[in-house]
Amino acid sequence: MGPIDFDQPFDYIVVGGGTAGLVVANRLSENSNVRVLVIEAGADKTADPLVLTPGLVAGLYGKDEYDWNFISTPQPSLNNRYINQARGKMLGGSSALNFLMLVYPSKGNIDAWAEVGNKSWNFEALAPYFRKFATVHAPPAPAKDLLGLNYVDEGKPAGDGPVHASYSEGYNATNKAWFDAFAELGLEAKSDPRDGTALGAVQNHATIDPSTHTRSFSASAYYTPEVAKRPNLVVLTETLVTKVLFDASSGSEPIATGVEVLSKDGQRQRISASVEVILAAGALQTPQILELSGVGGRELLEKLGIPVIVDNPNVGEHLQDHPIVCQSFEVADGVPSADVLRDPNVLQALLGLYTADGRGAGPLGESIISIAYSPLVDGSGVASPHTASKLLAEHEASLTTPSARAIRNLISSPTEPTFQYLLFPSQIHIPSNPASMADYIIPVLPENYITVMTILNQPFSRGSVHASSADPRAAPVWDPKYNDHPLDLELLARGVQFVERLVDPNGAFGGKVLKKGGKRLPELKADELETAKEIVRQRQISVFHVSGSCGMRPKEDGGVVDERLRVYGVKGLRVVDASVFPLEPVGNIQSVVYAVAERASDLIKEDRAQK
Template identity: 65%
Template sequence: MASSETPFDQLDKPFDYIVVGGGTAGLVVANRLTEDSHVRVLVVEAGADRSSDPFVLTPGLVPAVYGKDEYDWNFKSPPQSTLNNRPIIQPRGKMLGGSSGLNFMMLLYPGKGIIDAWAALGNSGWDYDSLAPYFRKFATVHAPSQATQDIVGLTYHNEGLAAGDGPIQVSFGEGYGPNNKAWMSAFAELGLEVSTDPRSGNAIGAFQNPASIDPKTKTRSYAGNTYYSPEVAKRANLVVLTETVVSKILFDTTSADVIATGVQVVTKDGVKKQVSASHEVILAAGAIQTPQILELSGVGSKDLLEKHGVSVVIENPSVGENMQDHAIVVQSFEVADGVTSGDVLRDPNVLEALVGMYQASGDGPMGQSTISVAYAPLVDGSGLVAPEAKAEFFKSHETSLSSPGQKAVRSLLESPNGTAFQYLLFPTQSHSPANPASMADYLALTEPENFITIMTVLNHPFSRGSVHITSGEVGAAPLWDPKFHQNEVDLEVLARGVQFVERIVAPTSPFGKLLKTDGRRLPEIVADDLEKAKEIIRERQISVYHLSGSCSMLPRDQGGVVDERLRVYGAKNLRIVDASVFPLEPSGNIQSTVYAVAEKAADIIKEDHAAAVKAV
């Protein structure tokens, strides 16, 4: 079992593979590699094993872990000049299972077009059809009940797309109600009714997504308790070190090739030890900490490394660049009397009663996720933007869209199935304080009225951020800077998406009828023109925590850090398997894509090792 007290004598013999980071992707790879009893794998995770922690397991207690050191790395950006100089909080899971242990458990699938663009950028084997089997492999999807189908209208649901028996349990809850139904109806009236199962990669419109919740236990199903289940933990060929960090990758530079030979680890007590890998070191520390570890190990920009006293092993200034994230704008609306809002949880007596109900029988909202979503093409305050107008809009900005990735996204957004936006129906109020301490501040129920929130997500950003070390020491947090709206096209597109919210909440809309006449808004601004929509963005945009791209899978001369086999350029026996390799941000919540990429990566690693053995 995972323990920071694992005897160090287990580390004296070389491992076949060392996985750096026991998060969402890292545990998938470790699980699949150790299916072969002859393969010995070490996983090094900075956090603890929280797989029996009720704050992690209880779906309704998600906010309880944010900002707490034992669960959350809780990064903070520099002030964003395009967002009224507000810093943005970035929670990251600090535990076995990583961010799959503190996300909102939403299980969505990316559009076909954006994944096909991965392949088109020079990554053979990474088109949608090649990745599709892995979206099924990681999950066991439970069919929705008839009651759920009746409420949220799952007429498009295709069970054939969900055939899989993977560790992650995926389910539709029983807590949907009139709010979810009104959401579906409102989008249908606006010409956005889903007719195709979103898992096909081609859906546009409002739909009900499932969640990574085990329907039998009503608990979070995540990498930490599925891919590293008690049965997997018993494998003699798998060693997991928790509460231990990797301070650097070890390289042999004595020959013509740079070869990764192992890692240096540091326990929570400060004990250092070097551990060898005979086959590969696999970085899976996430989009912030994977580039951090590379740079601490001497892989990155020569100027940056020398500035922090790190010897250069492989010069690649693309490490830590190309960072992407979904911008999300949160607008809360006061509900009419009698309409359900999660804001009732501000009453400690209500919260205590619901927790008690859940502990007794698993019933009630504490074991559910009732967020509904929608994918939409380019829209604005008038509704769907006509094809000619879309083309004209992007043509007017083409000088800002010059890179291959930006051109690919532009082409996608101009197409009929290009999902510019994801909308979310969130059951409580939400905030964007000027200087938040953690994500918990975004979710605090500080206003006395009852609200529900519409969230507008920019699916395909053109802006690129970065993350880099601030010191040569592993204990110093890297600097994550999302650089939201650095490319002005993002602000222009997102503002149109915010304008469209006025159509959703119009008094005559099925959704608008849930809201109190002349009720409060957060913020009070009405997006009845483009400039007001931009002001809402500046005041109310945060991150939706889908970081990717900081060690992109691209040709090296186009900003790549890994090739299509996920091998780090310039090094042998070193790969990256996490969201940092995504060349372009996929549409929607990225949990499913991380699992699918990790599953495919495990097969790639097995294939390459088998080929190497055969060649000897």
């Protein structure tokens, strides 16, 4: 590529070359007459073995060249612990350092987006885009032989999207026991999750290319060498966007005209956009960029000395995140655990296997996490409708917003997943002030463990993220306010009590996988509800699904963007990332970020055609 002409305006400037940003840039630049610029603060790591090798993900966390590595404010409901939030700082964004889990939301969950004020957003509207972004590979014979996977509809179209979604050949007896345990408890999956059902134990796809056993993420999928050759697409890395520029001289709404950037060597430059600026910097940094640009709450902006372009105090508010409670259990002798990777000799042997023939053989090219969805459960199993309605009725006075009412209805339904459970193959540690996510997942104790994780799919609590300074290099202040709504702690504690059913030594999972009388982290047993709440306080962290901080909903209901993802109060500015989600999606949100970005690309094309 020759020198880039920044004096000529681009049609579109995409701020953030992450999971969503590269989707939008790819789709808009399909039209050779449209000139697109992507600006990414991190570097291009698409050929980096640490990024590409699924089993080496722990090596990315806390390193400035890969990870923004945010830390929360102290969380009162979690014994004042600080919570780490890994965020991808490279092309591909967080799809380059996530745990590769591809799951699908429930129909009821996405239909609730319409119920809270977005009539054109429901499951039916988004369904084609779940098919568009991925190629779904059929399960290999060893996976079917071991796990059954009878619910998988192999007649469904595989799709031909650029992201590869596959199953592993390395599932083991622990995964099998997981499926057996949920079947024993009446939670066997009956239908393919791609149809909008999310109930029972399922083997999730992983975003791994089965031909190479490498990570399939937005940079490798949407910014291929062929796409990179497009003369109308420019990708600028290691460049920080400091603010969006506006023309406020017209007397009507201010118009976004471009961005100001800060290069790696400290040079500031202005770059023009003739049609739109599209923010895709993620749920923690998109609100920060808006505020740095003068779009946000007047009180905060004046305190930071930033001129107010649009006074909208909803920017950075209504932040949602899935809380996840991690309980680790010592496994019986001979049961597989990824804790063996603490031995450098084991790791070297597996690396040798992975690199030997160029096909990525062995565990480092696989993901063996399994999941399960459940309605409201507790220590007795699946909770009765009476139990659910009684618990919700106790908090009815606080469930007044459209979002809270929508979540209440989902939790009341026996066919909607209140919880997601994860079977994680190693031990988890929860320090009070982690230096990075690596502190959570690198083995410390000599015994071998697995971890059962409890996720609350639809939290009532709402946090915030805001610029801390007018300096764009300063990290935003992230306060997730976990369990700020008391119902979240009540629900999570009941979900933790259900784990005791899973690990029961007489059950299909506990009896076959766990060491009799073995250690557990924490040592507490959730026989009583109050003890379960203490487990939450000690062992809850983030599952890295922050969303909703620039919510799509009517402005009077707290919205920042409209149904076409346009920022209220200005022209020529859109947001396309997880910050627009009006309600947290069920399960891991990667699939929804891709699908929303694909649909947003079509909306942007439609709006251009109508001008």
